[in-house]
Amino acid sequence: MIELPELKSWILYATCEVTYTGRATSTLELGNYLIVYKKDHSLSIHGGTLIIPRNYMSNIIKIIITPETIIFATKREQITIKITMMIHLIELNDWSEYKTTMRRTEKELVTKIIAGWESYFPQSGVVELLQEYPTTLGPIDILGKAPEVYYVIEVKRKLISLKDVTQLLRYVEALLPEVKTIRAYIVGPAISANARKYLNNHSLDYLKVDFDD
Amino acid sequence: MIELPELKSWILYATCEVTYTGRATSTLELGNYLIVYKKDHSLSIHGGTLIIPRNYMSNIIKIIITPETIIFATKREQITIKITMMIHLIELNDWSEYKTTMRRTEKELVTKIIAGWESYFPQSGVVELLQEYPTTLGPIDILGKAPEVYYVIEVKRKLISLKDVTQLLRYVEALLPEVKTIRAYIVGPAISANARKYLNNHSLDYLKVDFDD
DNA sequence: CGGTACGTTGTGGTC
DNA sequence: GACCACAGCGTACCG
Numbered sequence: 280m281i282e283l284p285e286l287k288s289w290i291l292y293a294t295c296e297v298t299y300t301g302r303a304t305s306t307l308e309l310g311n312y313l314i315v316y317k318k319d320h321s322l323s324i325h326g327g328t329l330i331i332p333r334n335y336m337s338n339i340i341k342i343i344i345t346p347e348t349i350i351f352a353t354k355r356e357q358i359t360i361k362i363t364m365m366i367h368l369i370e371l372n373d374w375s376e377y378k379t380t381m382r383r384t385e386k387e388l389v390t391k392i393i394a395g396w397e398s399y400f401p402q403s404g405v406v407e408l409l410q411e412y413p414t415t416l417g418p419i420d421i422l423g424k425a426p427e428v429y430y431v432i433e434v435k436r437k438l439i440s441l442k443d444v445t446q447l448l449r450y451v452e453a454l455l456p457e458v459k460t461i462r463a464y465i466v467g468p469a470i471s472a473n474a475r476k477y478l479n480n481h482s483l484d485y486l487k488v489d490f491d492d
Numbered sequence: 493m494i495e496l497p498e499l500k501s502w503i504l505y506a507t508c509e510v511t512y513t514g515r516a517t518s519t520l521e522l523g524n525y526l527i528v529y530k531k532d533h534s535l536s537i538h539g540g541t542l543i544i545p546r547n548y549m550s551n552i553i554k555i556i557i558t559p560e561t562i563i564f565a566t567k568r569e570q571i572t573i574k575i576t577m578m579i580h581l582i583e584l585n586d587w588s589e590y591k592t593t594m595r596r597t598e599k600e601l602v603t604k605i606i607a608g609w610e611s612y613f614p615q616s617g618v619v620e621l622l623q624e625y626p627t628t629l630g631p632i633d634i635l636g637k638a639p640e641v642y643y644v645i646e647v648k649r650k651l652i653s654l655k656d657v658t659q660l661l662r663y664v665e666a667l668l669p670e671v672k673t674i675r676a677y678i679v680g681p682a683i684s685a686n687a688r689k690y691l692n693n694h695s696l697d698y699l700k701v702d703f704d705d
Numbered sequence: 706c707g708g709t710a711c712g713t714t715g716t717g718g719t720c
Numbered sequence: 721g722a723c724c725a726c727a728g729c730g731t732a733c734c735g
Contacts, residue, residue, distance in 0.1 A: 512728075514728065515728040515729095516727090516728045517728090518728075544727095544729085547728085548728080548730090549728090550730080569728080624733095624734090626734090626735090631734085651722090651723085653723070653724070653725095654723090654724070654725095655724085655725080684722075684723060684724090685722085685723090686723075686724085687723095
């Protein structure tokens with residue numbers, strides 16, 4: 280018989296098997312797993328390796344407990360845990376909800392580039408600098424408007440790859456009807472050889488900017 | 493004084509604060525957190541909400557335990573946990589390493605399209621169907637070669653968005669030197685309005701294919 | 706090892 | 721709610 284704390288956070292180490300149906304379908308063989316239920320009604324089922332849980336679910340709206348089985352359900356998804364043996368069941372009280380405060384994010388690089396615009400793009404003649412400028416093909420990290428030229432800047436916090444270049448190309452395309460001359464840059468600490476070549480083929484530019492200058 | 497099981501999997505619920513340095517930098521305020529150490533030398537630190545851990549690390553090569561502090565390190569990263577109080581420390585034995593077997597993946601859709609090629613692309617005249625065809629601009633999900641035409645197919649398992657269209661455009665570009673006529677399709681269960689319009693502007697096509705037909 | 710793309714991505718933000 | 725993009729993405733795979 281399974282008894283779970285009501286509406287609280289708890290962890291359960293148990294011998295069980297798991298099935299998931301919803302966005303995809305999965306099965307997990309009988310074995311020992313760590314089941315983590317948090318008070319935001321999220322569920323994770325962890326195996327003995329890897330950071331990512333074997334199964335998981337958010338916004339659970341229904342929990343059905345029967346002898347040997349727990350079913351978690353949202354509107355469109357369901358996880359069924361068939362429990363053979365419960366090894367540890369612990370209620371976790373006063374579990375902190377603080378989040379990590381991150382530094383060295385993309386946003387930080389954007390701020391840095393805007394603050395130092397003149398040194399990164401000297402004599403650009405830009406009279407207006409816009410962040411997250413919306414286009415029909417997505418938002419541009421930094422758009423610099425000069426009378427005759429637009430500067431389109433896509434910023435990445437780490438190695439730039441092919442997909443980042445295509446992202447920039449798409450923004451350039453979105454602006455083509457608006458202005459005659461566009462200078463487009465991808466900015467970040469590093470770029471892959473392939474991405475570099477692709478960039479050059481399209482007359483786009485790379486500007487190396489690191490967190491610590 | 494902290495005593496941890498050597499080289500095993502364990503979980504610790506503790507009052508602590510955490511700092512991370514490496515790819516980025518983060519701090520986590522003093523509070524109760526669940527620390528999960530697995531035998532593949534991975535570490536997760538969970539707060540009382542969200543599926544994703546507050547901090548994490550893989551491939552740990554060094555653990556330094558001092559009174560009130562545990563330091564986990566890889567070559568380039570470090571997590572420092574300053575422990576105020578240990579609430580639960582449990583060693584987890586025989587923790588299963590089975591992985592979930594997934595269905596309804598992109599690969600499954602690819603297989604389905606190849607198997608039913610003639611019904612999806614009638615009279616295509618394709619004499620060769622290749623999976624994960626490598627180009628200088630990335631691998632193509634399905635490439636169908638007819639004498640005069642290449643069929644380029646990009647498959648998605650869920651809603652198709654702008655970035656998926658740019659991905660397809662990039663593959664088409666990579667093949668341009670090889671063949672005169674290219675027909676490019678993005679295939680999946682649904683597509684966003686924006687992506688649809690962008691697709692049409694570039695004379696690409698969308699083909700709706702679902703898991704259950 | 707770098708490079709590329711998938712993922713039940715999760716999560717946040719904006720429209 | 722749709723849709724877009726970041727993330728210490730993690731993870732797998734292929735070169």
